[in-house]
Amino acid sequence: MYPQQIHSYLLQFFNENHCQILNDNDHYINVQLTVDMDKKIMNRPYYWKYLESTDGEPSPAQLTFITDKNRLVEDVKGEVIHFGSPRLSQLFEATKEMGSFVQMYERVADKLGTQTILTPWLAVNYKISYYSDQTKEILYSLGINLMTGQVKEGFQELxxxxxxDTAMSENTFNLPYIIKPIRALERLDGIIDNFIQKADHTWAEEAKLRWQKDRRVLEYFYEGVENKPDCYEIEKEAMDQQYEARIKIDIINGGLFYLK
Incomplete structure (x- = not known):
């Protein structure tokens, strides 16, 4: 998952949850949390319990997330966030808990006597995880036009x-979709499956070679032992699970977006 993908995801996540973006730099963002979001991700229940019991003035946190520390020129203090970091995993889980599907509209300036037509797009963010004794994860963002079937990659960045906005602007008209979202999702799933099939799978072959090497060491250690102890079977099973090559596909979030 590239830094710009993480940056785009953070912007969408906090905007959709009504958290004000105070500063949006190319390589970091500064965000003002709402009370609800502070309670969800900041892990300070005693603070909120005390505040509510004393009718105190709430002061939700402001956070700075550094999305590309290698290209950061300014001296910015904040939390470095990258794919696999605890914070990003936490936000992924929060997305699932709060509902991973949204419906939003492109905001259009009100021009007297004109009506803007908005086209429906289905957007889906996939997380592809490659597991063996090593782990690799990729975020893949796709959007499909529900009128024409056109598919765009990197839709999150767009x-x-x-x-x-969650509400329609005045003087806009939403085109009714021709392609049903469930059919569009099936097509996007097919694109992801095709992407995986065409990807380089030498990682699985390399994992198998490492498994064979460690397995030989294990067998050598117990060579000549007629009645192998239980720990031998336990180690062998653990080794098989550790090196087993597998791929998991998760939908992080998605939505129906009406765009110009």
């Missing part, structure tokens, strides 16, 4: 440049 959405980050669009001014979105």
């Amino acid at each position: 959405l980050s440049t669009v001014d979105l």
